[in-house]
Amino acid sequence: MTALEDRTIHYIIHGPDGKIRQSGDCALSLLPDYAGIYGEGFKAIEVRADQYRRDIDAHCYVLDGIITTKGTAVDVTDFTIKADGTEEVRFAVPAGTSVIHEGRIVAVADNVFEFVTDVPGDHKFSFQSPAAYRDFEVTIHAV
Numbered sequence: 001m002t003a004l005e006d007r008t009i010h011y012i013i014h015g016p017d018g019k020i021r022q023s024g025d026c027a028l029s030l031l032p033d034y035a036g037i038y039g040e041g042f043k044a045i046e047v048r049a050d051q052y053r054r055d056i057d058a059h060c061y062v063l064d065g066i067i068t069t070k071g072t073a074v075d076v077t078d079f080t081i082k083a084d085g086t087e088e089v090r091f092a093v094p095a096g097t098s099v100i101h102e103g104r105i106v107a108v109a110d111n112v113f114e115f116v117t118d119v120p121g122d123h124k125f126s127f128q129s130p131a132a133y134r135d136f137e138v139t140i141h142a143v
Contacts, residue, residue: 010052016041019131020057061131073133083142085118096130
């Protein structure tokens, strides 16, 4: 093994959708072996030191082989509504988004999140977005 093959590099493994599944450091010579860890369609690539961070999966995805900064799915994450069973919070989310609330995960089928309640209090929702967007949380204050 040459010194070049033995040098330590930063790497990521990403899926066909561009979502980064794993990141870390390894010897350059091991990078080809890492590609098969997750199965067919996954790729392992070297990441330049100036692009790498331990939470790269939270901030970046891979688009056409290029590490790209994720976008923001929604601008407003804090809402207040009347707890009257009629007033609602409604906003668009990217296709493929799922929402987690009270331990349940549900896919948002029509790309629109809607919430109505007659229960006063703070209602917190976590959203898992597709690869191109950051995951986010929303709090709805029902008064």
